[in-house]
Amino acid sequence: MFGVQKEWHAVASWTWNAQDETCGICRMAFDGCCPDCKLPGDDCPLIWGACNHAFHLHCILKWVNSQTSQAHCPMCRREWQFKG
Ligand SMILES: [Zn+2]
Ligand SMILES: [Zn+2]
Ligand SMILES: [Zn+2]
Numbered sequence: 001m002f003g004v005q006k007e008w009h010a011v012a013s014w015t016w017n018a019q020d021e022t023c024g025i026c027r028m029a030f031d032g033c034c035p036d037c038k039l040p041g042d043d044c045p046l047i048w049g050a051c052n053h054a055f056h057l058h059c060i061l062k063w064v065n066s067q068t069s070q071a072h073c074p075m076c077r078r079e080w081q082f083k084g
Helices: 009-013 057-066
Strands: 046-048 054-056
Touching (some): 046 057, 054 057
Antiparallel strands (some): 046 054
């Protein structure tokens, strides 16, 4: 039993990842489509914000429309602006 020491790196080292593979709004994978669509692909594109977070276009549009004032990124809370 000597030398056994529990270490708890996991909690402290967790960070969100800009290269997330799932949409931060609907939690569906980026290689799939949003819950409103049946088929992934050109009909359900991904869109990036100025903060470099990506979402399904349909998800972020719904999010932006649900905000009463300036929309903020659901992931980082920066002011949401479509990139490009
Ligand atoms: Zn989504
Ligand atoms: Zn969609
Ligand atoms: Zn963001």
